[in-house]
Amino acid sequence: MAPLLQSSQPWVEKYRPKQVKDVAHQDEVVRVLTNTLETTSCPHMLFYGPPGTGKTTTALAIAHQLYGPELYKSRVLELNASDDRGINVVRTKIKDFAAVAVGSAQRKGGYPCPPYKIIILDEADSMTEDAQNALRRTMETYSKVTRFFFICNYVSRIIEPLASRCAKFRFKPMSEEIMSSRISYICKEEGLNLDEEGLSTLSFISQGDLRRAITYLQVVPAEVVQALLAACKGGNFDLANKEVNNVIAEGYPVSQMLSQLFDAIVEADDILDEQKARISKKVGEADKCLVDGADEYLQLLDVVSITIRALTPV
Amino acid sequence: MLWLDKYRPKTLDRILVHEEIAQNLKKLVTEQDCPHLLFYGPPGSGKKTLIMALIRQMFGPGAEKVKVENRTWKVDAGSRSIDIELTTLSSTNHVELSPSDAGFQDRYVVQEIIKEMAKNRPIDTKGKKGYKVLVLNEVDKLSREAQHSLRRTMEKYSAYCRLILCCNSSSRVTEAIRSRCLNVRINAPSEEQIVKVLEFIGKKEGLQLPPGFASRIAEKSNRSLRRAILSFETCHVQQYPFTSKQAISPMDWEEYISEIASDIMNEQSPKRLYQVRGKLYELLSNCIPPEIILKRLLYELLRKLDVELKHEVCHWAAYYEHRMRLGQKAIFHIEAFVAKFMSIYKDFLITTFG
Ligand SMILES: Nc1ncnc2c1ncn2[C@@H]1O[C@H](COP(=O)(O)OP(=O)(O)OP(=O)(O)O)[C@@H](O)[C@H]1O
Ligand SMILES: Nc1ncnc2c1ncn2[C@@H]1O[C@H](COP(=O)(O)OP(=O)(O)OP(=O)(O)O)[C@@H](O)[C@H]1O
Ligand SMILES: [Mg+2]
Ligand SMILES: [Mg+2]
Numbered sequence: 001m002a003p004l005l006q007s008s009q010p011w012v013e014k015y016r017p018k019q020v021k022d023v024a025h026q027d028e029v030v031r032v033l034t035n036t037l038e039t040t041s042c043p044h045m046l047f048y049g050p051p052g053t054g055k056t057t058t059a060l061a062i063a064h065q066l067y068g069p070e071l072y073k074s075r076v077l078e079l080n081a082s083d084d085r086g087i088n089v090v091r092t093k094i095k096d097f098a099a100v101a102v103g104s105a106q107r108k109g110g111y112p113c114p115p116y117k118i119i120i121l122d123e124a125d126s127m128t129e130d131a132q133n134a135l136r137r138t139m140e141t142y143s144k145v146t147r148f149f150f151i152c153n154y155v156s157r158i159i160e161p162l163a164s165r166c167a168k169f170r171f172k173p174m175s176e177e178i179m180s181s182r183i184s185y186i187c188k189e190e191g192l193n194l195d196e197e198g199l200s201t202l203s204f205i206s207q208g209d210l211r212r213a214i215t216y217l218q219v220v221p222a223e224v225v226q227a228l229l230a231a232c233k234g235g236n237f238d239l240a241n242k243e244v245n246n247v248i249a250e251g252y253p254v255s256q257m258l259s260q261l262f263d264a265i266v267e268a269d270d271i272l273d274e275q276k277a278r279i280s281k282k283v284g285e286a287d288k289c290l291v292d293g294a295d296e297y298l299q300l301l302d303v304v305s306i307t308i309r310a311l312t313p314v
Numbered sequence: 315m316l317w318l319d320k321y322r323p324k325t326l327d328r329i330l331v332h333e334e335i336a337q338n339l340k341k342l343v344t345e346q347d348c349p350h351l352l353f354y355g356p357p358g359s360g361k362k363t364l365i366m367a368l369i370r371q372m373f374g375p376g377a378e379k380v381k382v383e384n385r386t387w388k389v390d391a392g393s394r395s396i397d398i399e400l401t402t403l404s405s406t407n408h409v410e411l412s413p414s415d416a417g418f419q420d421r422y423v424v425q426e427i428i429k430e431m432a433k434n435r436p437i438d439t440k441g442k443k444g445y446k447v448l449v450l451n452e453v454d455k456l457s458r459e460a461q462h463s464l465r466r467t468m469e470k471y472s473a474y475c476r477l478i479l480c481c482n483s484s485s486r487v488t489e490a491i492r493s494r495c496l497n498v499r500i501n502a503p504s505e506e507q508i509v510k511v512l513e514f515i516g517k518k519e520g521l522q523l524p525p526g527f528a529s530r531i532a533e534k535s536n537r538s539l540r541r542a543i544l545s546f547e548t549c550h551v552q553q554y555p556f557t558s559k560q561a562i563s564p565m566d567w568e569e570y571i572s573e574i575a576s577d578i579m580n581e582q583s584p585k586r587l588y589q590v591r592g593k594l595y596e597l598l599s600n601c602i603p604p605e606i607i608l609k610r611l612l613y614e615l616l617r618k619l620d621v622e623l624k625h626e627v628c629h630w631a632a633y634y635e636h637r638m639r640l641g642q643k644a645i646f647h648i649e650a651f652v653a654k655f656m657s658i659y660k661d662f663l664i665t666t667f668g
Contacts, residue, residue, distance in 0.1 A: 009473045010349045012494075051493040056469070080466035081459075082429050086392050123490075126462035153490060237624045241616070249502035249537045251355035255485035286632075290485050294636040295605050298612075302632035305625045 015186055020061045023054045025178050029169040033062050040066075040114035044139070044148045046163055048155040049171030055151045058171075059120050066118070068111035075102070075113075080122035090134040094119060098142040117146050124150040125157035132159045139165060220252045225260045229268075232307040240308060244301050254296035258283050258303065265307070275310045282306040317547045318540060321515050324378070326367045330511050331503040331539070332360055339364065339498075343372050350468055350477045352453075352492060354484040355500035358540030361480050364500065365449060368478070372443055373407040380405045389426040391419070398423060408447040414455035424456075424463040432471040447476050453491070454481035461488045468494045502537035505529065511539060512546050521550070524558040534562050567602050568610060575614035582656035587649070594648055604644035608635050608651060615655065623662055630654050 017023050020033045029047070036042045047055040063076045077097045079085055102115055121127070139148055139162070150166060152158055174182075228247065231240040247257055262283045265276055286299040323329045329336040342348055351368075353361045369377045380403050387398045398419060403410040409431060413423040431448055453461070468477060468491075479495060481487060503511070512528040531549070535542035545562055553560055564572075574593050577586060597607050612631040616624055630651060638647035 010476070012349060013469060013472050051490040056466075081462035082425055082464070082467045082470075084390075084392070084425060088392055123462055123465055126459060237621055241628075249356055251359070251484075251499045251501045253354075253484040289632070289636045292636060293486055293639045294632070295609065296483050296485055297609065298628070298632040298635050301628050305628050309625060 011186055011190070015182075015189075016057050016060075017054075018061060019065060020058060023058050023061065024182065025174055026054055026058065026169070026171050029058060029171070032167070032169075033058070036062065037065060037112060040112045042114065042116075042147050044143075044150075044166040046150045046152075046155070046158065046166035046168045047171060048152050048158075048168070050153060050173050053171035053173060055171050056122055059122070059149045059151055063118050063120065066112055066114060068109050068113070070109065071111070071113060075117045076120065077117070078120045078122065081126040085121070085127050085131055087128070087131045087134050090131050090138070094135070095138050098138050098146040101145055116144070118149060119146060120149045120151070122151045125152035125154050129159055132162055136161050220247075220257050220260050222260075224250070224252065225257070225264050228257075228261065228304065229264055229307075232304055233311055235308055235312045237305065237308060240304050241301060244297065244304055247300060248297050254300050255287065255290050257300065258287055258290075261303070271311065278310040279303075279307050316544075317515060317519075318543050321511075321518070321543065322363050322366075324367060324370060326364075326371050329360075329364065329367060330514060331507045332364060332500060335498060335500070336364060336367065339368050340371055342496075343368065348372075348476055350472070350479070350495040351498055352479045352481070352484070352487065352495035353498045353500055354454075354481050354487070356502045356538070357482060358538030359500045359502045360539055361500045364498075365478055365480060369405075369408050369447055369449075372447065373405070377405045377407060380410075387427050389422045391422055396422070398427070400427070407443070408449060410449035410451065412451040413460065414452045418457065420457050420460040421463055424460045424467070428464070429467050429471075432467050432475040432477075435474050445474050445476050447478055449478045449480065451480050452482075453479045454483045454486035458488065461491050465490050465494065503539050505532040505535075505537065508532040508535060508537070508539055508542045512542060515543065515546065519550075522555060524556055527556055527558060527560070531562055534564070567597060567600065570597065571607065571610045572614050575611060575618065578615070578652060578655060579618055579659070582660040587653055587656065590652055591645070591649055594645060594652075598645060604638060604648060605635055608638070608648055611648075611651075620662075623658065626658055627655060630658075 020030055020037070023030055033042075045059075047059065049055060060078075063078075064072060067075045077094070079089075079094070083089070097117065098119060100117065102117060106113055124132075135148075139146075148166070150158060150162065155163065155168070155170075224247065228240075228243050231243040234240070247254070262280065265271060265279055265283075268276075271279075282303050286294075286303045289299050290296065326336040326340045353365060355361055366377075382401065382403050384399065384401050387400070388395050389398055396419065398416050400411055400413070400415055400423065411423075413420050413428065416423045428448065428450070456464075464477075477495070479487070479491070484492065484497070484499075509528045509532050512531060513523065516523050516528070528546075531542050531546055535545065549556065549560060549562060552563075563569075570593065574590055577590055577593075580586075594607065598604065608631060612628060615627055619627060634647045634651040634654070637650075638644050641647060
């Protein structure tokens with residue numbers, strides 16, 4: 001057998017908090033779950049919020065802390081979007097797991113081991129409505145011996161009958177402060193010195209690390225947004241088209257561009273409310289088209305064209 | 315060998331454009347932990363070149379010994395089992411594939427095939443890297459379901475497997491995926507940078523370039539390095555020694571679309587529409603992607619139009635391209651755009667000239 005490899009986990013996994021108390025910035029859920037660790041009572045849970053805010057981390061941590069390594073496998077079922085969770089799986093695999101009876105509460109090896117199992121449905125917003133509906137019965141029938149944890153980005157994608165049976169927790173986006181303190185913690189652990197060169201490497205790296213830090217990188221430089229807006233104000237279609245071509249060639253994500261253009265327009269003092277309204281409506285439509293997979297160049301050009309017309313006095 | 319391949323830089327140190335990114339990537343794999351990566355940027359900007367050089371940096375020259383295979387997988391799709399065929403390119407340490415080739419079955423590629431690949435420990439544990447690399451092309455073409463399916467896999471098996479994702483439009487990649495990667499934006503090289511590359515190739519080939527020749531090619535390349543190198547080589551085949559007046563011919567299909575644009579401008583009638591349809595079919599059957607056809611057609615029309623109409627026409631192009639995404643048959647939507655244009659243009663002619 002090959003020798004065990006050195007841990008080559010990327011930092012984002014290596015520094016995933018293992019205990020509920022180490023989850024930063026989500027005080028409410030941490031408080032409730034800390035209580036669960038003492039009393040072992042736990043409702044069905046629904047965690048929702050933007051990517052990289054600790055939802056999966058929290059669910060895995062509480063499950064591990066409740067059962068410990070020995071019982072974990074038999075007591076916890078984790079299913080995520082990489083598993084098939086169609087209606088068939090709900091009717092068979094999930095139901096079978098939910099139905100298994102478990103012994104009464106008994107502390108084992110220092111773990112509370114409550115008398116129920118946990119089913120974690122991560123990325124639950126990718127489950128079809130049919131599959132979710134099929135879950136209702138299972139949830140009701142076996143609620144004595146099974147707790148469900150639903151995790152998703154968009155709470156609106158979880159059908160009401162499921163959502164209403166859960167205690168809901170919204171995970172807040174990380175603040176910059178928390179992120180940078182987390183990054184310097186990791187640097188310390190890794191023995192990295194934050195000298196200038198290190199810092200530039202780090203700012204390159206950290207974006208992939210503390211997941212939420214990504215938003216920094218995704219930002220389109222303000223000059224680029226201003227140049228596009230200026231071209232719109234200039235009123236010349238061809239020049240504005242050139243600017244749009246430039247945005248595309250530079251590879252800036254158009255969805256991000258739209259949201260920054262929107263901010264710039266809403267904040268502008270020299271644009272009338274009615275003009276702002278016309279432009280905003282188009283930005284919204286284009287954003288939806290992008291979600292549908294429409295072409296970035298054409299959508300941005302369409303927005304720019306409307307903006308030019310909205311801003312040009314007739 | 316085409317110059318495109320012959321002069322593709324093999325190592326991060328030899329990269330001529332995006333040098334800074336190349337150096338950062340080098341630091342990343344030599345000194346640090348390497349996260350999942352997402353490379354995005356316009357076509358022909360050099361993403362693939364960087365990715366290959368990066369993999370070589372990770373695993374050494376062995377990474378260049380790749381084999382291409384057409385493989386078939388049997389996967390369980392609910393109650394039945396289906397066959398999925400994909401082309402993979404692999405070395406001992408990495409596998410490259412385009413999961414979106416499986417079309418609407420792409421979810422199974424992610425749930426079954428990629429997950430399985432990610433789970434397995436690297437074959438070669440002698441190297442100092444404890445992980446292998448999976449390169450996934452065109453992730454912007456993956457369905458939402460398929461993208462969701464990738465999320466937990468990226469976390470669970472990350473100790474053994476790093477993903478390198480590559481795409482043109484990052485807007486089409488969900489935030490959840492983007493936030494799991496270090497995002498690397500590869501912009502299209504500037505015309506000056508393209509000139510630099512062309513001059514480098516010219517020197518290696520021992521060619522004399524008349525003044526301004528390289529920059530004329532660069533100008534016409536639409537900032538695509540691939541395009542520039544290709545037309546440089548075409549020029550060389552057509553006529554050498556180069557002359558300063560030598561024409562830099564556009565691609566065949568572009569010329570063809572320019573003809574279509576003239577057809578449409580010259581006559582707006584059902585008969586003409588019918589003729590245009592034939593030409594559009596011709597383009598599609600030559601595998602020119604429909605959105606490229608539509609964008610090029612718009613480009614040609616905008617060159618010929620009055621300002622007033624430009625706004626309206628670009629709106630309809632965006633409108634029909636969006637419908638094309640939602641629909642099944644591209645030809646319907648391109649044709650609808652042409653018909654719409656004809657009607658707008660005819661109206662315009664009547665109101666202006668009576
Ligand atoms: N609240 C937090 N406290 C400490 N670290 C965090 C927190 N949130 C995220 N992280 C860091 O980011 C990584 C990703 O977090 P996690 O997997 O929990 O995100 P998520 O909310 O499940 O996101 P997604 O919706 O994309 O699945 C963790 O491994 C950890 O390193
Ligand atoms: N940094 C570079 N220095 C010199 N030549 C380069 C560089 N990057 C790319 N090239 C040349 O440009 C060509 C196109 O680059 P590449 O295949 O990497 O583009 P790409 O971004 O992957 O495009 P697409 O999105 O269309 O697949 C290569 O064949 C190579 O010859
Ligand atoms: Mg998660
Ligand atoms: Mg490529």
